[in-house]
Amino acid sequence: MLKNMLKATAFATTMALAAGTFYTPAFAEVVYNRGTAAESESVDPHKTSTVYEANVLRDLFQGLVMQDEKANVIPGAAESWTVSDDGTVYTFKLRKDGQWSDGSPVTAEDFVFAFRRLEDPATAAEYASMLYPVKNAEEVNTKKGKPEDMGVKAIDATTLEVTLKAPTPYFLEMLTHQATYPVNKASMDKLGADWIKPGNLVSNGPYTLAEWVPNDHMKLVKNPKFWDAGSVKIDVVNYIPTEDRSSAMKRFEAGELDSYDDLPTEQLADLKAKFGDQIKVGPYLGTYYYAIKTDKKPWDNVELRNAISMAIDRDFIAEKVWQNSMLPGYSMVPPGIEGYTPAMAKYADMSQIDREDAAKKILEKLGYTPEHPLKMEIRYNTSENHKNTAVAIQEQLKPLGVDVTLLNTDTKTHYSFLEQRGDYDVARAAWIADYKDPETFLGISRKASGNNYSVYDSPQYEAAMDKAAAAGGKPEERMKELAAAERVLVDDVGQIPLLYYSYHDIVSPKLHGFVDNVMDVHPSRFISKD
Amino acid sequence: MLRYIFRRLLTAIPTLFVIVTLAFFLMRVAPGGPFNQERGLSPEIRANLEAQFGLADPLWLQYVHYLGNLLRGNFGPSYNMPDFTVTELFAKGLPISIQLGASALILALLLGSVLGTIAALNQNKLGDYTVIALATAGSTIPTFVIAPIIQLVFGLTWKLLPIGGWGDGALINKIGPVLTLALPQIAIVARLMRGSMIESLRSHHIRTARALGLSDWSVVVKHALRGAVLPIVSFTGPAAAALLTGSIIVETIFSIPGVGRYFVDAALNRDYTLVMGTVVVIAIFTIVFNLIVDVMYAVVDPRVRYD
Numbered sequence: 001m002l003k004n005m006l007k008a009t010a011f012a013t014t015m016a017l018a019a020g021t022f023y024t025p026a027f028a029e030v031v032y033n034r035g036t037a038a039e040s041e042s043v044d045p046h047k048t049s050t051v052y053e054a055n056v057l058r059d060l061f062q063g064l065v066m067q068d069e070k071a072n073v074i075p076g077a078a079e080s081w082t083v084s085d086d087g088t089v090y091t092f093k094l095r096k097d098g099q100w101s102d103g104s105p106v107t108a109e110d111f112v113f114a115f116r117r118l119e120d121p122a123t124a125a126e127y128a129s130m131l132y133p134v135k136n137a138e139e140v141n142t143k144k145g146k147p148e149d150m151g152v153k154a155i156d157a158t159t160l161e162v163t164l165k166a167p168t169p170y171f172l173e174m175l176t177h178q179a180t181y182p183v184n185k186a187s188m189d190k191l192g193a194d195w196i197k198p199g200n201l202v203s204n205g206p207y208t209l210a211e212w213v214p215n216d217h218m219k220l221v222k223n224p225k226f227w228d229a230g231s232v233k234i235d236v237v238n239y240i241p242t243e244d245r246s247s248a249m250k251r252f253e254a255g256e257l258d259s260y261d262d263l264p265t266e267q268l269a270d271l272k273a274k275f276g277d278q279i280k281v282g283p284y285l286g287t288y289y290y291a292i293k294t295d296k297k298p299w300d301n302v303e304l305r306n307a308i309s310m311a312i313d314r315d316f317i318a319e320k321v322w323q324n325s326m327l328p329g330y331s332m333v334p335p336g337i338e339g340y341t342p343a344m345a346k347y348a349d350m351s352q353i354d355r356e357d358a359a360k361k362i363l364e365k366l367g368y369t370p371e372h373p374l375k376m377e378i379r380y381n382t383s384e385n386h387k388n389t390a391v392a393i394q395e396q397l398k399p400l401g402v403d404v405t406l407l408n409t410d411t412k413t414h415y416s417f418l419e420q421r422g423d424y425d426v427a428r429a430a431w432i433a434d435y436k437d438p439e440t441f442l443g444i445s446r447k448a449s450g451n452n453y454s455v456y457d458s459p460q461y462e463a464a465m466d467k468a469a470a471a472g473g474k475p476e477e478r479m480k481e482l483a484a485a486e487r488v489l490v491d492d493v494g495q496i497p498l499l500y501y502s503y504h505d506i507v508s509p510k511l512h513g514f515v516d517n518v519m520d521v522h523p524s525r526f527i528s529k530d
Numbered sequence: 531m532l533r534y535i536f537r538r539l540l541t542a543i544p545t546l547f548v549i550v551t552l553a554f555f556l557m558r559v560a561p562g563g564p565f566n567q568e569r570g571l572s573p574e575i576r577a578n579l580e581a582q583f584g585l586a587d588p589l590w591l592q593y594v595h596y597l598g599n600l601l602r603g604n605f606g607p608s609y610n611m612p613d614f615t616v617t618e619l620f621a622k623g624l625p626i627s628i629q630l631g632a633s634a635l636i637l638a639l640l641l642g643s644v645l646g647t648i649a650a651l652n653q654n655k656l657g658d659y660t661v662i663a664l665a666t667a668g669s670t671i672p673t674f675v676i677a678p679i680i681q682l683v684f685g686l687t688w689k690l691l692p693i694g695g696w697g698d699g700a701l702i703n704k705i706g707p708v709l710t711l712a713l714p715q716i717a718i719v720a721r722l723m724r725g726s727m728i729e730s731l732r733s734h735h736i737r738t739a740r741a742l743g744l745s746d747w748s749v750v751v752k753h754a755l756r757g758a759v760l761p762i763v764s765f766t767g768p769a770a771a772a773l774l775t776g777s778i779i780v781e782t783i784f785s786i787p788g789v790g791r792y793f794v795d796a797a798l799n800r801d802y803t804l805v806m807g808t809v810v811v812i813a814i815f816t817i818v819f820n821l822i823v824d825v826m827y828a829v830v831d832p833r834v835r836y837d
Contacts, residue, residue, distance in 0.1 A: 042613045049569065121574075124582040126565075128575055142574040196613050213622060214611060216696045216787035242694065242785050250681050251693045251785075412562030412800050419570050430568060450570040 029235040030529050032511070035248050035260035039215055039241040044196050045181040046118050046125040051432070051520075054178050055261070056239055059220055059524045060203040061181035064092050064111065064160070065172055069526040071436065071519035073172050077106055077182065077204060078160070087167030087473040094158040099225040100184050101208045108154035114182040115162075116140070116147040127179035130434070133168040167472030170437035177434055206232045206525040215241060220524070233528035252506050258529065259511060261520070263504040265325040265385065271506070278506050283336050285433035285518045286501030287329055287441060290378070290426045291418065291453035294494065298374070299425060303362050305493035308376070308426075310347045311359035313396050314498055321388045326499040332431075333441040333486055334500040336518035340438050340479045343486040345497075360400050373403035380406070380428035381414035389498070390428070418453040429453055432501065436519060438482045439468075445494050456494035464488055531828065535821065542817045546810070550600065553809040554593055557802055564609040564800045583609060596806065605810070606803035610796075616807040620789060624811070626696065627776035627788035633708045635766070635773050638715030643762065645716070646723020650758075651750065653728060661720055668717030677710045677783040694785035707784045711777055715769060722761045730758040759830060767823035771815040775808075 040053035045061055048054070058066070066076035078092035098106035118125050119140040132138045135151030151163030164171060174180065184202040188195045195201065198219075201209045206229065207220035218239040222232055240257060242248040245264035249271065251257045263271060263279065272279050292308070293299050314328035331342035347355050368374040378393065380386040387408060394404035409417070418427055431451070433440045444451040447462060464485035471478040489495070503520035513527040565571055565579050580586045584595060599606055605616035649661035684706065685693040697703035730736060731754050739749050776790025789808065796804035828834045 039611075041611055044613065047612050049567070121578045122582070124575070124578040126571060126575060126579070128578075129572065141578075212613075213696070213787050214614065214619060215623070215781075215791060216785070240695065240785070243791075244783050244785070246678065247681065247694050247783050247785065250678075250686055251695075254686055254689070254693045256693055256695065410562070410798055411568070412564075412566045412798065413560075414562075415568060415570065416562035416566040419566060450572050453570075 030233060031236040031238065032234045032524060032527065032529055033238045033240055033256060033258050034524070035240050035242050035251065035257035037241070037245065037248070037260070037262035038243065040218065040239070042196075043201060043209060043212070043218075045178045045183060046114075046123050046127075048178055049126040052241075055522070056218060056220070057178040057181060057205075058521070059205055059207045059237060060201070060209060061178070061205045062098075062226075063175050063178075063181045064094075065175045067176050067519065067521050067523065069513055069515040069517075069523065071517040071521040073176060077111075081172075087169070088164045090162045090164070090171065091155075092160040092162070094160060095227055096158060097227045098204065099227065100202050100204050101223045101225050102184070102187070102202045103225055104184075104186065105157070106182065106204050107157045108160040109157070110182045110185065111160050112152050112154050113185045115152045115180070116150060117183065118179055119150065120147065125179060127177065127434075130174055130177045130179040133164045133166070133171055133174065135163045135165050166469065169472055169475050169478060170435055170439055173435035173437055206523075207237060210236075217241075228525075232525055234524055237524045249506070252508070255508075259505060259507045259514060259522075261503075261505055263325070263506060265323050265504065268323040268325050268504070275506060278509065280505040280507055280514075280516055281325060281502050282516050283327065283334065283518055284501040284503040284520050285334055285336055285436065286430060287332055287334050287497055288326060288428075288430045288499040288501060289329070289332065290496040290498060291429045292426050292493065292496055293424055293455060295455045295457070296423075296425070298366075301366070302492055304366055304374075305496070307359040307362035307366075307400075308397070308402070309345065309493050309496045310350075310355045311397055311400055311402075312393055312496070312498065313352050315352065316396070317389055317392050318499055321392055322385060322499065325502055325504050327502060329497040329500040331486060331490060332445065332495060332497050333438045333482075337436055337438055339475065341483060342438075343483050343490050345490050356400065363400055363402070369401040370399070371401075373401045375403050375405070375425075377405045377407055377425045378428070379414060379417070379424050379426070380408055381411040382408055386428050419450065421453070421455060426496070427453060429495075430501070433519065438479070438486070442482060442485055442489070445489050454495050456489070456492070458488060458492055458494065461485055461488045461492070461494070531825070535825065538821050538824070542821075545817065546813055549813045550597070550806065550810060551593075553806060554596060555589075557797075557800075557805055558589060560800065562800055564802065566800070583607070600806075600810070605807040608796075608801055608804045610799045610801045610804070616803050619792065619804065620807060620811065623776070623787055623789035623792065626699070626786060627781075627790055628774050629699070630704060630707050630711060630780075630786065630788065631770070631773035631776065633704065634711035634715060635770055637708065637712040638719050638769075639762065639766065641712075642716045642719025643723050643759070645720040646725075647727055647750070647755070647758075649720065649724040650727035650731060658724075661724065665717040665720045665724075668713050669721070671713075673710055673714065673777065673779045674783065676713055677706070677780060680706045680710055681783070694783070696785070696787050707780050707786055710780050710784070711773060715773070718765065718769075719762055722765055723758060726758040726761045727754060730754040733757065756830060760827065763823055763826050763830060766826075767819040768816070770819045770822075771812065775812050775815055 036052050038052045040056050041050060042048050042053060045057050062076045064076055064078040065073050068074045077094055077098050079095045081090055081092045083090055094106060094108055100106055115131055117123050118131055119128055119137045121141060121143055128141045136145045136149045139145030140147050140150055153161045155161055182204060187202040191200050198209045198212050206223055206226045208223045210221045211219040220237040222235050242251060245262055248260045252260055292305055298304055318324060318326050318328045330345040330348040333342040335342055378390045380390050390406050397404050431441055431444055443449055445456050446465060447457050464481060468478050468481035468485055471481050507514045510530045511527055514522050565576055584592060607615050608619060645661045649658045652658045681693050684691040691706050692703055695703060736749060736754050739753050776788040778790045778794050781788045781790040792804055793808050796808060
């Protein structure tokens with residue numbers, strides 16, 4: 001009898017324990033299925049270029065500084081830093097408890113190695129320019145200098161000194177870019193090309209890379225060696241590329257994705273009605289513009305360029321073509337950068353009818369009427385919305401005597417043609433901020449820039465930009481000088497800004513810490529899930 | 531027969547060589563390169579990239595290098611996904627595309643043949659009309675319409691299937707894509723089968739078989755089917771090559787990590803090595819399946835002999 005009772009008790013206890021283990025939520029892994037519109041190209045910080053891998057790398061690695069949930073600069077691998085009085089020497093104090101995922105300490109030498117690797121021509125880093133403000137970095141990258149001459153030095157294991165060519169107030173912002181993250185030399189030496197593979201990749205961020213099946217998922221698991229692992233709430237982040245936006249919406253609705261970083265904008269109104277607050281749309285630091293070939297007749301005439309720019313109804317394009325997923329734009333630098341007021345086109349406040357009347361007068365003065373139309377070709381890269389934008393502009397300019405033709409090519413052909421400065425009139429282009437500073441938008445219109453597709457060449461603009469650079473140590477003055485430069489650019493119609501980008505995400509109410517910001521940056525480290 | 535197969539495989543080598551050569555040079559004629567993008571690169575950085583991938587060499591030298599690597603089974607690195615070689619991408623993606631394609635093909639052949647036979651046996655009756663109507667719908671409704679409908683009905687409304695994803699190869703994740711891939715093929719096979727079965731049933735040897743008093747089952751399955759299946763065999767070759775190497779639409783809509791997407795994505799990205807890899811894979815599949823079809827012809831039809 002007693003034996004049977006004991007047996008029964010033991011059985012009941014075992015069952016209860018088993019059930020308890022099974023149902024105890026405290027042991028359950030928190031998994032965040034993070035939908036992305038495109039696959040990452042690489043997880044090597046020095047070989048990446050798109051925002052898709054920026055999101056992944058922000059979870060895997062930690063640069064000297066990082067961004068918080070609002071995209072503000074916060075300490076990263078460095079817990080503090082000082083800047084010399086002349087603004088050229090940055091001394092970073094690294095965390096003493098900073099570790100790589102293999103348990104080895106993150107040292108100043110790791111950053112010296114990473115910075116030199118980024119600039120090494122053999123690395124062929126697309127974003128080597130992120131460290132060009134560092135003394136001799138550009139020289140190393142362009143084979144004019146030696147890596148040892150770069151302005152980066154390990155004073156001791158936890159002190160890193162970086163010397164810049166000139167004061168660069170946005171340098172800390174630049175350091176939030178993935179290209180400046182450290183990489184682990186020991187694992188590279190040991191594993192060769194395989195150092196990058198899941199399971200091998202040694203990183204210093206809140207997560208490590210566990211799996212990567214291209215076009216299916218990338219699995220990141222919490223890094224117990226991360227200095228702030230205690231505050232990381234999500235155990236597993238699955239990055240799930242879902243190229244087809246409509247499928248992504250269905251996957252979100254079915255609970256397969258907790259968030260997705262794009263939306264089918266043509267369905268935006270319906271999506272807002274259906275998903276309500278889960279749809280997040282807001283200003284994002286990006287400008288959609290038309291480059292206009294300023295060195296070619298008749299586009300070398302500023303009055304003509306101004307008339308064309310003025311006549312384009314941006315409100316219509318933003319509302320009807322882009323379903324309010326873009327905002328009308330009148331400056332090259334979009335709003336949203338603290339301390340900077342963009343220089344808007346002077347006609348921004350005029351009514352559309354008045355603008356068209358003014359544009360018509362200018363065109364008539366220059367001899368262009370519906371009877372003697374101005375020929376203008378718009379080149380754009382393949383996309384339904386780029387096409388619709390160009391068609392809308394074609395229709396808007398027609399009554400003014402502008403005969404617009406359209407030319408569509410695929411992205412590679414389009415940008416190769418622009419880079420070679422081929423024979424075009426007007427071409428679609430865009431610029432998304434690499435870091436939160438007006439310089440990223442204004443630099444592309446400088447004479448020497450490879451992205452100056454308008455071939456804009458203004459000594460006045462160059463002088464204003466140089467003046468802004470010289471005012472590096474005085475942030476307020478610098479911002480004023482940059483605004484003055486933008487004023488020159490906008491008045492000259494060096495480019496035709498059309499729209500400001502907006503981020504568009506869909507986020508489950510189960511997620512917390514996914515905070516709206518102009519950089520659309522959402523580190524998984526600060527996110528939690530119910 | 532073995533000699534024939536060996537001979538055919540030998541002649542495939544110059545065919546492959548021509549295909550590779552044409553693809554290599556045609557790809558380079560296309561404007562734009564792998565490193566042209568929205569964010570322009572400085573000439574120095576572009577030069578670094580080109581040097582790293584061997585694109586700075588003269589074209590003929592690049593071609594010679596490529597051929598040399600190809601002979602050693604090395605397809606090179608992907609330009610757009612530098613963490614992977616083309617071989618690694620195919621090693622991951624091809625088995626997935628093959629699983630889906632083979633399942634869809636088998637489903638299409640079985641179901642299509644049965645439906646086609648039913649239609650032929652019920653010529654101009656309700657069963658025939660039903661099959662014809664379904665087959666017409668199946669072959670005219672495009673895949674990009676079928677796939678979202680399957681997602682909506684089976685995934686969102688009835689919650690029977692996942693909307694997308696590979697799920698590490700779980701059976702449930704394969705149902706939607708396989709159905710989408712198979713439906714148009716089922717329609718084609720059914721129509722082909724119906725036509726050839728009707729023709730076969732009218733042939734002299736079937737009439738003789740019936741006159742000899744053989745059962746319906748024996749007449750249809752043993753005698754008519756053998757002749758009727760020939761057009762299906764011809765169709766299977768190219769269909770298998772196309773299905774097994776993936777479908778861009780199905781893989782994109784269902785987020786399946788197969789190789790179908792590489793065919794278009796790689797071309798648009800000017801990922802030369804990946805494009806070449808896909809060309810070689812498709813070419814090999816097409817050659818092999820055409821050979822299999824020819825061999826099967828000889829097996830099915832005693833009049834065909836290759837020796």
